[in-house]
Amino acid sequence: MRKDSRLSRMLHVLIHMDQLDAPATSEKIATMLNTNPVVVRRTMAGLRDKGYVTSVKGHGGGWSLAVALSDITLLDIHNALGESSVFTIGLSDEHTSCPIEIAVNQAISDVLIEAEALLLERFRDVTLDKLAVGFADYPLNQQTSSGE
Amino acid sequence: MRKDSRLSRMLHVLIHMDQLDAPATSEKIATMLNTNPVVVRRTMAGLRDKGYVTSVKGHGGGWSLAVALSDITLLDIHNALGESSVFTIGLSDEHTSCPIEIAVNQAISDVLIEAEALLLERFRDVTLDKLAVGFADYPLNQQTSSGE
DNA sequence: CATCACGAAACAATAAAAGTTTCATGAGTT
DNA sequence: AACTCATGAAACTTTTATTGTTTCGTGATG
Ligand code: FES
Ligand code: FES
Numbered sequence: 566m567r568k569d570s571r572l573s574r575m576l577h578v579l580i581h582m583d584q585l586d587a588p589a590t591s592e593k594i595a596t597m598l599n600t601n602p603v604v605v606r607r608t609m610a611g612l613r614d615k616g617y618v619t620s621v622k623g624h625g626g627g628w629s630l631a632v633a634l635s636d637i638t639l640l641d642i643h644n645a646l647g648e649s650s651v652f653t654i655g656l657s658d659e660h661t662s663c664p665i666e667i668a669v670n671q672a673i674s675d676v677l678i679e680a681e682a683l684l685l686e687r688f689r690d691v692t693l694d695k696l697a698v699g700f701a702d703y704p705l706n707q708q709t710s711s712g713e
Numbered sequence: 714m715r716k717d718s719r720l721s722r723m724l725h726v727l728i729h730m731d732q733l734d735a736p737a738t739s740e741k742i743a744t745m746l747n748t749n750p751v752v753v754r755r756t757m758a759g760l761r762d763k764g765y766v767t768s769v770k771g772h773g774g775g776w777s778l779a780v781a782l783s784d785i786t787l788l789d790i791h792n793a794l795g796e797s798s799v800f801t802i803g804l805s806d807e808h809t810s811c812p813i814e815i816a817v818n819q820a821i822s823d824v825l826i827e828a829e830a831l832l833l834e835r836f837r838d839v840t841l842d843k844l845a846v847g848f849a850d851y852p853l854n855q856q857t858s859s860g861e
Numbered sequence: 862c863a864t865c866a867c868g869a870a871a872c873a874a875t876a877a878a879a880g881t882t883t884c885a886t887g888a889g890t891t
Numbered sequence: 892a893a894c895t896c897a898t899g900a901a902a903c904t905t906t907t908a909t910t911g912t913t914t915c916g917t918g919a920t921g
Contacts, residue, residue, distance in 0.1 A: 566717060566796070567877065567909075568803025576817040577805060590866065599807050601911060606867065622867045623919025639820065648714070653801055655716025657725060659747050668844040669724040672787065676835040684828035691824075696816040715878070715908065738897065749880060754898065770898045771888025 566653040571608055571646050574598055576639070579618070580697045583634050588627030608646070615645040634697055640688035651684060652677055714801040719756055719794050722746055724787070727765070728845045731782050736775030756794070763793040782845055788836035799832060800825055 578597070582589055591602035591609070598605070609628055612618045619631045654677060656670040726745070730737055739750035739757070746753070757776055760766045767779045802825060804818040 566798070566801070567714065568798075569714060569801050569909090570803040570805045572802055573805040573814075573817055573821055574807075576821075577808070577811070577814050580813045580817070588866095592866080597807075598805075602867090603869095603912070604910065606869095607910095610868085620867060621919080622865085622917075624865050624921065626866050626919070628867095639824075648801065650714070650716075651800055651802055653714070653717050653796065654720055654799055655718040657718045657721040657746075659722075659745075660725070663725070665728045665845065666721075666725050668846060669721055669728070672839050672844055673721055673724075676787075676832055676839075679835065680828045680832040683831055684824055687824040687827065691820050696813065696820055698812070698816060717878085736897095740897080750898090751881070752879065754900095755879090758899085768898060769888080770886075770896085772890065772896050774888070774897050776898095 569648065572639070572643055572648075575608060575612065575642055575646065576693065576696065579612075579630065579637070579642070580634065580693055582618075582628065582630050583693075583697060585629075587625065588621055588629045590627040594628065611645045611647055612642065615641070617641065617645060634693035637693045638689050639691045639693075640685055642693075643685075643688055651681055717796065720787070720791055720796075723756060723760065723790055723794065724841060724844065727760075727778065727785070727790070728782065728841055730766075730776065730778050731841075731845060735773065736769055736777045738775035742776065759793045759795055760790065763789070765789065765793060782841035785841045786837050787839045787841075788833055790841075791833075791836055798825075799829055 578589075578594055581597070591605040594605045594609075595602045606620075609618060609620070613620055616631055617637055618628050620626070620628050654673065656673060657666055660666045726737075726742055729745070739753040742753045742757075743750045754768075757766060757768070761768055764779055765785055766776050768774070768776050802821065804821060805814055808814045
């Protein structure tokens with residue numbers, strides 16, 4: 566089952582951004598993530614809509630943090646990415662009037678809801694500044710001539 | 714993100730199978746699930762390997778429950794299906810030596826592990842006989858002339 | 862006014878899961 | 892023994908969500 570690493574990647578980016586003076590361009594972020602600028606814009610758009618980052622066009626433009634890392638939680642970013650569900654597990658819907666299917670789906674659903682609630686609760690407890698430790702000199706804008 | 718409804722479907726099938734006298738063929742199960750026999754065999758193979766069902770070739774062959782529903786838990790079936798992870802959320806691995814990526818992944822991983830542990834614990838608490846209620850007359854081998 | 866960088870939309874490539882086809886084998890039936 | 896039914900296994904095709912790409916428009920800087 567395919568994994569969605571956007572949360573991990575965006576957190577990584579945001580924390581690096583906090584160490585920058587100038588905005589980070591989509592191009593630069595894309596290089597850092599081994600992807601391309603359009604994908605970066607697509608993903609960051611959700612964060613901008615929620616007000617966590619701002620984007621500026623033109624010369625010297627790019628992406629900047631709009632709020633302090635201490636005011637952003639994992640849950641904030643998770644929500645901003647608009648992921649439907651955190652689980653790979655889904656329910657069947659072929660026999661919606663079959664009492665057995667109903668009972669089975671109810672049982673699974675109960676568990677998923679409880680587990681997701683715990684997960685979101687934990688995500689809400691972690692602010693990004695707690696993760697910005699020991700960064701030393703791994704800035705986003707550093708020219709890594711000797712790659713990776 | 715794609716959903717995996719195999720757990721829900723297999724539970725449904727197993728409970729219906731419990732109400733049958735004769736083995737259920739892959740063909741019959743496939744019809745019930747709006748899929749095809751090979752997919753059914755592929756999925757049920759995992760359950761057979763763990764001993765929850767048996768398969769018999771030839772005339773009158775097919776799939777049968779090997780143990781009582783009360784001796785099978787949601788966790789058993791979940792494990793038998795061999796799903797790697799229950800989450801759509803993955804970790805990044807582009808900069809494995811970057812302390813920020815490490816911290817981010819650690820934080821996410823901690824939460825996922827805790828949430829998955831809760832989920833598996835709950836799955837272990839539910840035996841299939843608890844779901845086999847009010848089935849009335851929806852047998853797997855019933856000829857539904859007036860479809861679905 | 863030239864360049865930079867985002868925004869948006871359309872399109873192509875990728876990859877995982879599901880679906881399909883084919884053949885072999887074993888188990889009952891006649 | 893011959894026939895039919897049903898699983899097992901392997902190779903292949905289709906589907907679909909996501910990612911990646913291309914192109915053009917717009918605003919901002921110098
Ligand atoms: S399968 Fe449960 S009733 Fe059609
Ligand atoms: S990005 Fe965190 S260091 Fe290369």
